[in-house]
Amino acid sequence: MRFLPFGPHRRSRAAFVALCLLSATGLSACAGRPGPETLGTVALGDYKPARVETLYTVTTRDRAKPGENVFTTTKTREPNYASFGVSIPPNHKPANIEWPKPGRKVNPKTDFAVVSQSVLDRPGLLQAIRAREAAPPVVFVHGYNYNFQESLFRLAQLKTDSNLDGTPVLFSWPSLAALPAYVADKESATYSRDALADLLADMVRARNGEVDVFAHSMGGWLTVEALRQLRLQGKGDVLDRLRVIMAAPDIDEDVFTAQLDVIGRMRIPITILVSPDDRALQVSSILGAGTQRVGALDARNPEVAEAAKRYGVTVIDISSLESVDATNHNRFFDVKQLAATLGTPTSSATLGDAGAFVLDAAAQTVSSPFSLAARVLRQQ
Template sequence: MWKSFKERVVYTVATTLLFVLGLGFRYLAHWSPNPSDPTAAGFSLLSGNEALKSTSPAIVERNDEGATWEVAYVTQRSFSESEGDYTGKENELHFGMTEVFLPRWRTRGSLSFPTDEDPDPVGKIIRSGDRGLHPDDFYEHIIQRVDAAKEKDVLIFVHGYNVDFHEAICRIAQMAEDMPFEGVIVAFDWNSQANTLGYYQDKINTGRTYPAFAEVLAELRDRLPEDARLHVLAHSMGNRYTLNALELLAVYEPYIGLPPSRFKEDSFFKPQFVGWERWHPRGSQPKPLANVIFAAPDVHPETFQESVGSVLQIADHITLYCNEADFALEISRFVNGQGKDGFRIGDSRSGINGGYAMDVVRLQSVSSSDPFGHSYYGSHPGLLTDLRLLIHAKAPIQVRPTVTAGNWPDQDKWYLR
């Protein structure tokens, strides 16, 4: 008995050490200096894209000190009066507006949060804004901003695991400033535990509370003007949440067999999603989503492949960003029991390839700005520029200067420069 137990302990310790050593060697092999900024004007180091400043109506103020962005948000957390923030874990939706200040002196892609050592963060919420807005007022405010925008684009961001309300709000503001983005930004803040040890509970929540996000997407699309383009950007575990919500919208049909008029006239047959017919486009009918962007998805490849077909039915285009040096997903695959036999879909070693209406863009490094190789979606200057070209210029991957085709035999694969 003791011998068997002893052997088990030795085996566990040995495999753990080998795993840690392997990670260490891989980390050193993929380390690189901070990525260069591919924008014009001499590779600017200042915040935003110095060669091209955003004119979004979501910018409340821009001066020599920096820029203040208005962020529309929907959160599943309850508000804590003592902490002055959304910190609770309830599932009820709350709507509001807030403002984020981003100083001009920071480097493009940088974002930090207050700590005991550094109480002055790079990005911070400076006004709690209109908290507790009625949904009608919330959507009306977004529509007013869209009407005033040069580009009729709305970008809704879904954060990942271990992210709190403040981080989610500041991240989408920083990305909008640094792309730069010309439209209206919305943060959907699902009820993450915002705790490193909350991984499994976060995973449960992504499979339980996602219908709320589907409802927000359906309502937003139904109220937006026809020419407005709706984009979804999800990160890490937020991709599970997003996939579940989009798949629900793509397959949902209320009371099959009843005439559509019954759904609108009889409250008993009221559908779960307003404007649900738009999520079943036929023939030349426009799809409800312009772009769905999956960044570093913490998702099993089989799950992704099963769901992506439904997403393609409702989105004009899909872009997947993945990194073979994503060490957060390296740990995740062992936590999720994949071990040596598989990789998360956000790890380019999973073997996922692009195809019709879906592009896969690969990264291959970590840096001091992204030490885990997992937050590049918001910190890599090249990727931020690539997002602008994708969303605003509508440029196909073949002509975007931010990516390059691989060498033989990987000439059909695309890599971020």
């Protein structure tokens, strides 16, 4: 894919503003960043939460201690497995994660809380996947600057807000969870591609059915690398069972084209949610010497539409959706708004359409004649 770059003065000014906003947002986020103590099991006593989400996790992070579900930033040769029961507080608001206030213990009446957990191994995870045959797995691959507990509770939020009918599985790679660690995070994500490819193959074959993959930001880079690995391993049968959605993927456009040249056309087109005003990806572009990021493509550009059709991918501009923060990088957090808009029927066409489309969130329509049915997020 080749696109027209915007002018150097405009890019420099946009990047400067983006860096300032991203730094301000990141600093405020880090101030309330949850520590590993939030992974401790909370005794419920007489309280019975209305909703508890069962989440499975696979991670290339090492355990802090053997037999415990606290994970570090150290890479491990063999993935670690676990399951968590996370209760959702009655005061939960869509797109939010209700953390305990600094210095306060987790209270399941007001906070997301771990109410049960167990250490698993690979056979145990696959057995759980088989047992939930009616609920196809949905793998969430987080992005840059996440610690383990943030990614776990983000998946719990997405699960509860979307009423997802699948089995949620977190794939967590060893991000350092620090703004200056962009390059280190990219290396850690790349390190984890074999483990993700193996997980996807395991789950497809364990249930002999489709597996959904939802990746965000740098997690998109990791996911596409895993797809490429599966193709090089001759596992086309696995690729044919994958439904891949990427939100704001942090991938250089030329690298993405080279990856797609190896992967080939997927049976179910990869869906890419983009926002040209994504400030975090503007920063990433600067770090990449001004390269265009896939998650910031302009779906209105005829070259983007033509390239999307040629490679068999679906590009959807979601920048009309309300942003949850100043970076415009996390619009997918408000999954109810996203699912309602993407699920709006506009024609008899189906999910198999490739090309570039623009959402009109106010009118809840898609500017091209197709319906990205609620199947995208497993809405029924």
